Amino acid sequence: MVESKSSWKAWLYLSPALVLLLIFTVWPIINTVRMAFLENYSGLEAIGGRSFSIGIANFTKVISYKKFLDCLKTTVLLCVITVPVSSILALLIAVCLNSIKPLSRMLQTIFFLPYVTNSIAIGMVFAAMFNIIGNNIGSENEIITTAGIINNIIEFFGGHAVNWINAGSTYAANMTVMIIYIVWNALPFKILILLGGLQSINKQYYEAAKVDGTSRKRIFARITVPLLSPMIAYVVITGFIGGFKEYSSIVGVFGKTMGPAGADKRLNTMVGYIYDSLSLNRQGLASAAALILFAIILLVTLVNLYVSKKKVHY
Amino acid sequence: MEVTLQNLTKIFPSKNKKDPTEVVAVNDFTFTIPDGKLIGLLGPSGCGKSTTLYMLSGLQKPTSGRIFFGKDDVTELTPENRGVGLVFQNYALYPHMTVKQNILFPLQNLKGEDKLEKEEMLKRAYETAKLVQIDELMERKPSELSGGQQQRVAIARALVKMPRVLLLDEPLSNLDARLRLQTREEIKRIQRETKITTIFVTHDQEEAMSISDLIVVMKLGVIQQIDKPQAVYDNPVNLFVAKFLGTPPINVFNGKVLNNELYIGEEKVLKVENVADQEVIVGIRPEGFILDKNGPLSCNLSNVEVMGRDVSIVSTNPNSQNPIIRSIIDADNEIDHESEKVRFSLKPNKVFIFSKETEKRLF
Structure with a gap:
């Protein structure tokens, strides 16, 4: 234990980190709360000398905006679909990877690639893949109508090309692309965590199960999943937290307009709404929206923890 | 069940490319284990005793040679089709299940004709628990049990499906000195009551001498001597056996x-x-x-x-x-x-x- 006399030394060593945290984390949080409760707060006007009354107008305004509610809907929808799907897929892939001996290193690397690739870049690739019209190639007026690879595949199997992300596409088509993209992008981290968990499970449990004649399905359900449950809970909880902060993936596929041409902001999310409010100099609204987002994430995490307390075997 | 090993050999290929010498873990074992006896496989580490046990269980495949349970050739059978119960050195109890669930687990795996009614399963689980004297701990998790109690649960789990042969891998090595004495009596008692042919592995000669009906002394994959404990002690065939036995x-x-x-x-x-x-x-x-x-x-x-x-x-x-x-x-x-x-x-x-x-x- 550190003696109290020398505790100033401890503070000294901690101070660089503490100072940075105070400036860039603690103060912004306090300031966010302050701005959220100053009615119609705007940074520019505050510099101009205007004063704001205290109240909850920012909150009531935000939740009455249809724009905000649309953002909330998109965010929740993406979260509720992508987190379970990516978690289950990651679990299955991790189990398969764990049981493969040859090439396992190479396969692990391949599955981990999306994690180390820029999400905007991947988004652009996805945009190209789901495009209905290919890039402009040749002279300015010459448009070569090659569909993206997905539509090519659909047409190869005799289907009709779908307008996924171009002008005139539907919300459902847009969301489908986003769900596929987000699931694919979320897989590597989850696979990594679950694979690590799988490899730390004592092999003797499986040998014992084998001697007892346990079917593969039962081994998975009664041994693998329970023993992996702490990792699964971790993956799901962090998945939801990350999911509610979804933003850059949509920018990656649709660009800053957050929607197909002619339907700007259609796929805007909570974080997107906060950015927009900030850029319009309405920091009060942005802060209120940020606090609402925080409250939602907190609630979901508490529910997650409550459920995992009952189901997770540590 | 009489267990016969016939020219049983296990060779592990070298993993090191620079040194391609393969390891002969078990070298041409031929012996018969009489029905209903307690047999100790005794030897220093690396003598192939655990490998022999795992080949009997079916978890490892012999390189050559055959294994018979009674008249059945089980060499090619998978572990679950051999009817063996295996107790691991560190017990391998499922940590997320209660003692009861652990003991029930092998019974719930039974399929087809062998499938049991729920009451029958519970009855058998409780009977087995009673046999190893853990019937009062049925609702506990393995982490809430002492080493000796965990050992009993592991034995109960292996016994509950009434195996033809019971295999124990270093059953006493994880217990402290006092529990070790107690548990080895316990193993002897359980074996006598169930009359199941039991084979256990140990490097502790005292352990092997005290409870075995027959001991097999092994060294570097080669059987040195098979006899009753007292006979091995009184009549060692070579210097190794003489040195290995006796404190x-x-x-x-x-x-x-x-x-x-x-x-x-x-x-x-x-x-x-x-x-x-x-x-x-x-x-x-x-x-x-x-x-x-x-x-x-x-x-x-x-x-x-x-x-x-x-x-x-x-x-x-x-x-x-x-x-x-x-x-x-x-x-x-x-x-x-x-x-x-x-x-x-x-x-x-x-x-x-x-x-x-x-x-x-x-x-």
Whole structure:
């Protein structure tokens, strides 16, 4: 234990980190709360000398905006679909990877690639893949109508090309692309965590199960999943937290307009709404929206923890 | 169930490319384990005893040779089709299940004709739990049990499906000294009550001697001797077996045989028969010494340890292979602690003579 006399030394060593945290984390949080409760707060006007009354107008305004509610809907929808799907897929892939001996290193690397690739870049690739019209190639007026690879595949199997992300596409088509993209992008981290968990499970449990004649399905359900449950809970909880902060993936596929041409902001999310409010100099609204987002994430995490307390075997 | 091993061999290929020597873990084992007996596979680490056990369980495939349970050739069968119960060294109890769920688990796996009603499963689980005396711990998790209790749960889990053969891998190595004594009695009792042919692996000769009906002494994948514990102790076939069994260990001397007389150094210690004149290794059990003022073997007395029931004399002799000679004699003998020399005569049936070259028993 550190003696109290020398505790100033401890503070000294901690101070660089503490100072940075105070400036860039603690103060912004306090300031966010302050701005959220100053009615119609705007940074520019505050510099101009205007004063704001205290109240909850920012909150009531935000939740009455249809724009905000649309953002909330998109965010929740993406979260509720992508987190379970990516978690289950990651679990299955991790189990398969764990049981493969040859090439396992190479396969692990391949599955981990999306994690180390820029999400905007991947988004652009996805945009190209789901495009209905290919890039402009040749002279300015010459448009070569090659569909993206997905539509090519659909047409190869005799289907009709779908307008996924171009002008005139539907919300459902847009969301489908986003769900596929987000699931694919979320897989590597989850696979990594679950694979690590799988490899730390004592092999003797499986040998014992084998001697007892346990079917593969039962081994998975009664041994693998329970023993992996702490990792699964971790993956799901962090998945939801990350999911509610979804933003850059949509920018990656649709660009800053957050929607197909002619339907700007259609796929805007909570974080997107906060950015927009900030850029319009309405920091009060942005802060209120940020606090609402925080409250939602907190609630979901508490529910997650409550459920995992009952189901997770540590 | 009678278990027969026929020319059983297991070779592990080398994993190191620079050193392609393969490891022969089990080398041409042929022996039969009689029905309903408790058999100990005994040997130092690396002797192939665990490999033999895992081949019996079906978790490892033999390189060549066959395994029979009774008349059935089980060599190609998977573990679950062999009807074996296996208790792992560290028990491998499922940590997220209660004791009851752990014991029920093998029963719930049964399919088709063997499938049991729920009540029947519970009944059998409780019967087995009662047999190993853990019926009051059924709702606990393994982490809430002591090592000895976990061991019993593991045995119950292996027994509940009524295996033809019960296999135990180092069953006592994870227990403390007192529990070890208790548990080995327990294993003996359970085996007697169930009459299931039981094979266990150990590196502890005392453990093997105390509970086995038959012990198989192994070294580097080769069987050295198979016999009743007392017979192995009284009649070791070679120096390795003589050294491996017995606490305190056997005392080993360099000696020679000349004209049917055994010499240790210049001292003529024993008459022997049918041994040609040659350099030999002499093994003398600690209880083979008799304190005798006129005895032929003289040693330098270094210490006397009183143990109540008997006395352990620690002495040295230039011809001894070990730094000290330990002899155990009755506490009634009077020993002059101050004297520098001590003289012994020897009990002929506790003296073994081994060839210096082959280490095989000559006498």
